[in-house]
Amino acid sequence: MTKLRVHNLAVSIDGFATGEGQALETPFGHAGGRLMEWFFPTSTFVSMSGHDSEAVGSGTRGVDDAFAAATNRGIGAEIMGRRKFGPQLGAWEDESWRGWWGEEPPFHSPVVVLTHHTRPDLAVGETTFLFRDLPPRDALALATDLAAGQDVRLGGGPTVVRDFLAADLVDHLHIVVVPIVLGRGVRLWDGLEGLEERFDLEVTASPSGVVHYVFTRR
């Protein structure tokens, strides 16, 4: 049975999953890369980003990498919010924006982009983006079809994850708490009082200073 999974969702110790002031040059706002610094040294990231061409097998292989490596395993489709796809707001002024990821995005699968402003499907490399105005349950039904028996990844941002958690649609939630106080931005946990009652939890501290929380729906 298809599961809905969240991986590598980093939040600051004060609960912000992205900083303030997202824009083309600052996709994470004033947080910059600080929420993902645990991720960049991992073997998984080094391979994904193509920096590995001259150093096969480089990157760390500790607990951070073990979690990072689970991200793509058995995934057949992704659901993401429009703010993950791009910095624009409102109606599309033109359709030249093709995402942050260049001509071979790292998804290699259908991606349902949730937006009130639909546009035609967009194929970039092995990834097809489908822009849809759907509530969480319907978006999951569509992505489940597209995943063809594999799991669906809920790719963020935090507002989208919060909506799906509120609707109790998330089976696997991997949160990475980063020991920085961001102070402002988008909060992950708002409106989710008592969330822990619906999940089993395993907690692992990494030598890098981050803590991995794995919530599994009961």
Added chain:
Amino acid sequence: MTKLRVHNLAVSIDGFATGEGQALETPFGHAGGRLMEWFFPTSTFVSMSGHDSEAVGSGTRGVDDAFAAATNRGIGAEIMGRRKFGPQLGAWEDESWRGWWGEEPPFHSPVVVLTHHTRPDLAVGETTFLFRDLPPRDALALATDLAAGQDVRLGGGPTVVRDFLAADLVDHLHIVVVPIVLGRGVRLWDGLEGLEERFDLEVTASPSGVVHYVFTRR
């Protein structure tokens, strides 16, 4: 040299150090005992609370107890906010309230209670409460005198800890992150953006599900 230390300050994963609705019957508001459930089974708590009379040496002795046991070590005085001393607000209607702790409070040392509404010093068992209207730096100077060469513990609540952190007066900060989403209450981290830059950090996950953060001022 006297250090200012915070121990066992529990916060929910969404950053609340106490719940909403503090009152005589609910000193932690809607959080109830949930922020301290990791603490109650420890040998340290069992001994402190006098439940140990028939079972000397009972209680857990794992990592949670190791941290709990450090609370009183080398402490000569405490600073606390008025809300830790009692649930009343505003001027004292009478002075019959002698704290939550009965006739032998667990402090056994002078305690500076920060309040805009002073009242005469109050001796209860081995503890003397001094009610003072002082800014953080002056409160620390007074408590340092009273501690006579030992350290001063900053006992909370969260608003008081936040004020002392903002004034950069805290040397040792032990935070316990509890994996529950409280949703409402008093936030610990507000106004402390970039706090991590002033501290070294060690992180330890406990099998109980809580995570111990030890911040040491650089």
